[in-house]
Amino acid sequence: MTPHTEWLRRALLATALTVAGPALAADDGKVANFLLDNGMEVVVIPDHRAPIVTHMVWYKIGSADEPPGKSGIAHFFEHLMFKATTNHAAGEFDRAISDIGGSNNAFTSYDYTAFHETVTPSALEQMMRFEADRMRNLILTDEVIKTERDVILEERRSRIDSNPEAVLDEEVDATLWQNQPYRIPVIGWMQEMEQLNRTDAVAFYDKYYRPNNAVLIVAGDVEPDAVKALAEKTYGKVARGPDLPPRIRPVEPEQNTRRTVTLTDGRVSVPSFSTQWVVPSYHTAKPGEAEALDLLGEILGGGSRSRLYQQLVVKQGIASGTGAFFQGTMLDATNFTVYGAPRGDAKLSDVEAAVDAEIARIVKDGVTADELEKAKARYIRALIFARDKQDEMANLYGAELATGGNVKDIEEWPDRIRKVTADEIKAVAARYLLLDRSTTGYLLPQQQAGN
Amino acid sequence: MTPHTEWLRRALLATALTVAGPALAADDGKVANFLLDNGMEVVVIPDHRAPIVTHMVWYKIGSADEPPGKSGIAHFFEHLMFKATTNHAAGEFDRAISDIGGSNNAFTSYDYTAFHETVTPSALEQMMRFEADRMRNLILTDEVIKTERDVILEERRSRIDSNPEAVLDEEVDATLWQNQPYRIPVIGWMQEMEQLNRTDAVAFYDKYYRPNNAVLIVAGDVEPDAVKALAEKTYGKVARGPDLPPRIRPVEPEQNTRRTVTLTDGRVSVPSFSTQWVVPSYHTAKPGEAEALDLLGEILGGGSRSRLYQQLVVKQGIASGTGAFFQGTMLDATNFTVYGAPRGDAKLSDVEAAVDAEIARIVKDGVTADELEKAKARYIRALIFARDKQDEMANLYGAELATGGNVKDIEEWPDRIRKVTADEIKAVAARYLLLDRSTTGYLLPQQQAGN
Numbered sequence: 001m002t003p004h005t006e007w008l009r010r011a012l013l014a015t016a017l018t019v020a021g022p023a024l025a026a027d028d029g030k031v032a033n034f035l036l037d038n039g040m041e042v043v044v045i046p047d048h049r050a051p052i053v054t055h056m057v058w059y060k061i062g063s064a065d066e067p068p069g070k071s072g073i074a075h076f077f078e079h080l081m082f083k084a085t086t087n088h089a090a091g092e093f094d095r096a097i098s099d100i101g102g103s104n105n106a107f108t109s110y111d112y113t114a115f116h117e118t119v120t121p122s123a124l125e126q127m128m129r130f131e132a133d134r135m136r137n138l139i140l141t142d143e144v145i146k147t148e149r150d151v152i153l154e155e156r157r158s159r160i161d162s163n164p165e166a167v168l169d170e171e172v173d174a175t176l177w178q179n180q181p182y183r184i185p186v187i188g189w190m191q192e193m194e195q196l197n198r199t200d201a202v203a204f205y206d207k208y209y210r211p212n213n214a215v216l217i218v219a220g221d222v223e224p225d226a227v228k229a230l231a232e233k234t235y236g237k238v239a240r241g242p243d244l245p246p247r248i249r250p251v252e253p254e255q256n257t258r259r260t261v262t263l264t265d266g267r268v269s270v271p272s273f274s275t276q277w278v279v280p281s282y283h284t285a286k287p288g289e290a291e292a293l294d295l296l297g298e299i300l301g302g303g304s305r306s307r308l309y310q311q312l313v314v315k316q317g318i319a320s321g322t323g324a325f326f327q328g329t330m331l332d333a334t335n336f337t338v339y340g341a342p343r344g345d346a347k348l349s350d351v352e353a354a355v356d357a358e359i360a361r362i363v364k365d366g367v368t369a370d371e372l373e374k375a376k377a378r379y380i381r382a383l384i385f386a387r388d389k390q391d392e393m394a395n396l397y398g399a400e401l402a403t404g405g406n407v408k409d410i411e412e413w414p415d416r417i418r419k420v421t422a423d424e425i426k427a428v429a430a431r432y433l434l435l436d437r438s439t440t441g442y443l444l445p446q447q448q449a450g451n
Numbered sequence: 452m453t454p455h456t457e458w459l460r461r462a463l464l465a466t467a468l469t470v471a472g473p474a475l476a477a478d479d480g481k482v483a484n485f486l487l488d489n490g491m492e493v494v495v496i497p498d499h500r501a502p503i504v505t506h507m508v509w510y511k512i513g514s515a516d517e518p519p520g521k522s523g524i525a526h527f528f529e530h531l532m533f534k535a536t537t538n539h540a541a542g543e544f545d546r547a548i549s550d551i552g553g554s555n556n557a558f559t560s561y562d563y564t565a566f567h568e569t570v571t572p573s574a575l576e577q578m579m580r581f582e583a584d585r586m587r588n589l590i591l592t593d594e595v596i597k598t599e600r601d602v603i604l605e606e607r608r609s610r611i612d613s614n615p616e617a618v619l620d621e622e623v624d625a626t627l628w629q630n631q632p633y634r635i636p637v638i639g640w641m642q643e644m645e646q647l648n649r650t651d652a653v654a655f656y657d658k659y660y661r662p663n664n665a666v667l668i669v670a671g672d673v674e675p676d677a678v679k680a681l682a683e684k685t686y687g688k689v690a691r692g693p694d695l696p697p698r699i700r701p702v703e704p705e706q707n708t709r710r711t712v713t714l715t716d717g718r719v720s721v722p723s724f725s726t727q728w729v730v731p732s733y734h735t736a737k738p739g740e741a742e743a744l745d746l747l748g749e750i751l752g753g754g755s756r757s758r759l760y761q762q763l764v765v766k767q768g769i770a771s772g773t774g775a776f777f778q779g780t781m782l783d784a785t786n787f788t789v790y791g792a793p794r795g796d797a798k799l800s801d802v803e804a805a806v807d808a809e810i811a812r813i814v815k816d817g818v819t820a821d822e823l824e825k826a827k828a829r830y831i832r833a834l835i836f837a838r839d840k841q842d843e844m845a846n847l848y849g850a851e852l853a854t855g856g857n858v859k860d861i862e863e864w865p866d867r868i869r870k871v872t873a874d875e876i877k878a879v880a881a882r883y884l885l886l887d888r889s890t891t892g893y894l895l896p897q898q899q900a901g902n
């Protein structure tokens with residue numbers, strides 16, 4: 001679950017933003033939130049600073065919802081959504097966007113699959129028509145499946161199998177998670193991707209690509225009433241699908257061991273490590289715990305003011321990089337991660353010991369009132385910057401709503417962050433960051449084998 | 452997948468026998484093999500040395516077939532099979548057996564669930580009537596479910612959660628296997644066992660407890676024709692169930708890393724380790740590979756004549772125990788394991804290094820013609836002893852047929868073992884026993900933490 005590959009980086013934008021700072025609505029309007037008659041949820045975030053609009057559809061289906069043995073089908077389906085429909089040839093949607101100078105993309109993560117376009121407001125209805133069309137009208141022939149399957153297989157070869165860091169990450173994830181489906185790579189296991197077929201794709205499409213399993217986010221130079229009217233004209237015409245069962249997935253048993261996963265590879269030049277723990281997400285945590293984990297990540301390793309950076313990079317000069325992060329916006333339990341790599345003559349084991357020492361110091365002595373206030377301030381500042389980025393704002397709402405949250409959760413987020421106490425941060429560190437119950441990945445150059 | 456708990460030990464009897472030596476039929480009759488009209492497979496192994504008969508029903512359903520999030524239901528169902536049916540009160544079957552001086556038991560493994568009774572031949576029809584009755588006529592009330600669920604939860608607490616070795620084994624299995632369902636414990640994860648309910652149980656029963664998903668093994672002082680007539684009178688009356696799809700389960704991706712799992716616990720007195728590799732089983736291997744792995748296990752660590760024992764226990768005197776084994780009789784890919792524990796002042800790391808050295812020696816230099824012949828001879832000798840044990844013979848056939856094999860596979864087994872060459876053994880060692888792609892579990896006493 002570390003963002004080393006492009007589709008993951010795209011997927012984790014929303015999560016990264018959550019780490020950086022939860023948002024208020026954009027400056028100039030109240031966020032509107034309503035349901036269409038067919039069950040599709042809509043969020044409109046007015047933002048009139050520039051004549052652009054970000055249009056996103058989030059499906060509440062991610063890799064962690066895949067049937068056993070069908071890994072990769074959620075991401076595969078993201079690709080298939082760019083194919084021909086009964087109304088439009090393949091590529092027509094993309095060309096329509098580029099013709100008007102817009103941009104578009106899509107991403108798949110553990111909990112959701114999302115499609116987005118940024119265009120002038122006058123093109124919003126057209127975007128909705130295209131997006132509503134491909135929600136139900138894809139033409140899934142064997143030929144389409146075979147061609148696009150070759151594309152995802154090649155994507156896996158180039159992004160994972162030829163990248164030692166990505167290979168290690170996969171096996172670390174599958175070691176950290178022993179039951180919960182986040183252990184399965186978003187792109188899928190090669191031997192299962194090779195078997196994905198038309199029957200699988202059609203079943204997946206019919207089950208999950210439905211208005212009642214989707215969230216529409218429109219952020220930009222628009223008014224909620226106008227968006228609602230357009231949404232009813234376009235998405236509103238798509239028939240509701242069968243009700244889906246609650247997204248109750250296998251959960252993780254208690255971890256009782258310390259686990260390591262080591263990849264030694266000639267292509268690695270600098271050794272590195274990362275240690276992860278299973279921790280609650282915003283969706284599974286008791287009140288205040290996820291907020292405390294967010295601030296713990298910020299204080300321990302959230303940038304150049306953090307303890308890890310100051311101690312290992314600035315003061316001791318032993319690390320070329322180090323940090324910590326918490327991926328809070330997930331449907332199920334998530335991970336807290338620390339990482340580091342040595343600089344100069346320093347050994348990887350020195351860096352790891354220094355990281356462990358910083359964790360132990362927080363577990364024992366907690367954090368100071370001053371650094372807590374500064375961490376909260378950085379959080380709020382990041383939020384102000386986030387307001388400037390319409391697509392990040394849209395991402396934030398989409399990811400939250402696709403992982404069991406709601407608009408109110410986002411609006412109240414800053415206040416919940418402000419309420420976190422130093423004791424709560426010490427408590428989550430002491431409760432979760434136990435080395436005897438951690439999972440560490442080591443990436444080693446060939447000559448360091450055995451280190 | 453190491454046999455530390457009773458139900459696993461019971462389940463692995465068949466596997467252990469496979470390691471000890473594959474069997475011919477019992478001395479005095481040809482093995483009969485036929486299907487009833489409802490699809491139930493029958494194997495009769497005549498053995499007239501004593502007036503007893505072993506009666507077993509094997510269902511081709513094990514923990515690795517369980518739906519996601521329902522771990523433990525196969526083993527739970529083994530328990531439920533001893534409850535009341537529409538024709539018999541709970542306990543009546545057990546009492547009928549003990550009244551005639553017979554014995555009975557049941558076990559659940561990854562690939563199958565089996566029920567067996569050993570009685571006088573005159574009671575065979577009665578056993579069949581009881582067994583055929585509970586195949587379809589269990590009364591599964593909420594009360595029955597609740598009571599027996601408490602029993603399996605207590606079984607988990609006492610056998611796993613209060614036993615550091617068992618806790619470690621679970622997390623090692625879930626680290627070795629990152630996709631294939633052997634990573635899930637047979638008894639189930641506690642949080643999922645707690646949720647097993649009547650709906651789950653009824654669905655499981657209706658799907659899997661059917662004559663066309665069962666194998667009847669009768670070994671003993673009986674004739675095939677008579678057994679066939681009795682089977683038709685009893686099991687033959689049970690309606691065939693819906694056809695089940697092929698047992699195609701998620702398979703393991705290639706392992707690229709070295710993994711470790713360490714449990715440090717105050718209750719541990721002597722440290723120990725075991726290292727495992729994913730290897731093909733008799734059901735998944737290319738011709739000859741599984742036989743070579745069986746003999747590799749025998750030569751490397753199959754008892755007091757093995758290299759590991761002779762080198763580490765006898766010659767160096769550093770190990771209190773060491774060995775190797777291959778669990779060949781599995782439906783999917785399986786594991787090859789080496790293990791060791793230090794003696795006296797020796798360190799665990801010394802024992803591990805010495806085990807690794809013995810593996811490296813076989814990978815580099817292979818095995819000698821002499822030790823290969825002796826290993827084959829031990830295999831054959833074990834087979835002769837196995838013939839003396841009617842229930843082990845029945846187990847062997849049951850396990851083989853429940854994991855994709857057939858009677859011919861068993862009959863030809865000794866010849867396939869005889870054909871293995873020294874080169875083939877060196878080749879499987881070199882191909883599979885790579886330390887950079889292994890998974891090691893360490894069980895450490897508290898004071899040795901960090902060793």
